[in-house]
Amino acid sequence: MERIDPMKYLPGMEVLENSDIEEQVVRAMEEYDYNRYTADEVKRALAADYPTPEDFGALLSPAAEPFLEAMARRARAETRKHFGNSVLLFTPLYISNYCENHCVYCGFNRANKIRRAKLSEDGIRAEMEAIARTGMEEVLILTGESRTMSGVEYIGRACEIARTYFKNVGIEVYPMNTDEYAYLHQRGADYVTVFQETYDRGGYERLHLAGHKRVFPYRLNAQERALRGGMRGVAFAALLGLCDFRKDAFAVGTHARAIQRRYPHAEISFSCPRLRPIINDDKINPKDVHERQLLQVMCAYRIFMPFAGLTISTRERALFRDNVIGMCATKISAGVSTGIGSHTEEENTGTGDSQFEISDGRSLEEVIAAIKSRGLQPVLNDYVYL
């Protein structure tokens, strides 16, 4: 099969004028050499009032590993200062798992034989109603990446329906053009999450064999297009464990910082997903990102950008999640089910398979109890749609 050039935009993909973000991020990542940091540099970074990108590099380095406890303390103090004791809650809702891409590590990849499904409008309504009934006020709408099976209008309709059940609507769908983001913003979405997966161009090319997603720069510039389209906030992530996780984490922070400097009003947040086993391949797992390293990355994000949100994934086990909220994470999902149509037990028509295995299936009620038991305050909404 002929592979497309991952650095070349396909017809219809918007090329951003006046943007050097991609260049900044890729250059910074290429120059980042985490092996050159010393314990002294880590200590200096930990003591800095306003950590620089250089300090961020030190905090992500192997030299910082023995300082994890000190990092956790600094992170907790920053989280407390900027967010008090509040922890935001949300539920992700998968409305379609059709995908045109071939990403070797993903359960939705088009070559993987799974049950595919897409919710109808009624199905979306039923799922949202079931989630809203638990008391949830924020929803994150997700799709597999297929413009034919889950078009922009379909996603827009889902946003409109979501607005009738929830106060806050985010989307995690395929990257799109500025005018399409503006359209979805108008329909009620205000937050856009795009995982770059990896910022390593070579690695990206090896892992994303086919589909629109193979085009590296179009994905990298999604957050900037979303903000130009009027979205309030954007989230950044690398899928840790795909390539060199330290370099990827450094790129994530550099990307978020560059966007924040150019769009100072934007609300910035991070996600910290690690690779998980998928259907038909349970051997997929991060080789070098253990919980210790994951926590190091999360604390480094927090210390580098203390004002940014940080979401902890259901990929992680409950005890890990409970311990990072209030320390570095500010947002946690609850009542999660990553299959299609899996929130409505009675009908269960058209159920499609999950993208990955989750490790924490606790309900909203259970997560709220866990938050409270740590002396933290569960917050279901901190947002007003304008």
Add this chain to the structure above:
Amino acid sequence: MTDALVIAGHEFSSRFILGSGKFDLDLIRAAVEHAKAEIVTLALRRVNSFSGNILEHIPEGVTLLPNTSGARNAEEALKIARLAREAGCGGLIKIEVIRDSKYLLPDNYQTAKACEMLAKDGFIPLPYMYPDLYAARDMANAGAAAIMPLAAPIGSNQGLAAKQFIRILIEEIDLPIIVDAGIGKPSQACEAMEMGAAAVMANTAIATAGNIVEMAQAFRHAIIAGRTAYLAGMGRVLDRGSASSPLTGFIQD
């Protein structure tokens, strides 16, 4: 009532305004009671959120001051203010217009515009602002009932970093100057009151304290001490020591 804080005809005996965003709802009541606060601010975007309604946690007799946080320009501030009015919050409203997600510094230009729009719409605006004399004048002229300059970046607990500029506002603006944001310790609140601030607002300093209730109490006392000192008239503070024998003592008539 002696020495009342008067904001647009509303009288308050306490000069401590408590923020509510960073700690548990059930602690708010205790903090308010120990702080003897009569005004509690809250973000409209937090009202009705959560399993409990924040309004139920505010003791009776306490004035709820909604703020427009989330607004990025004057128009959005007006929209939020109207939502607050629909929620039954009354006419007093703290204007917050922020277009910087890193330091959360207020945008004075948009805030002055918001003062004008809200005043025209029947609100009593209390603008949170960066201590700039011209902006404060514009806000006063636009109908603000008090000016709320920040002492330092919000949540920073850095204290009176903007002291000299707040002093200028206190001298030049004929409205209550309420020092808002950045106050980290009771001593800093006391200092703000000593120099003539009308009131102090705090949230993070209390929310991040080891014991919220005790810290609320400490702030209360500090603010009273500072206010009393201000009213008593501060003793002279001289740059250099002064000779105790007058130089002109030889003059006889």
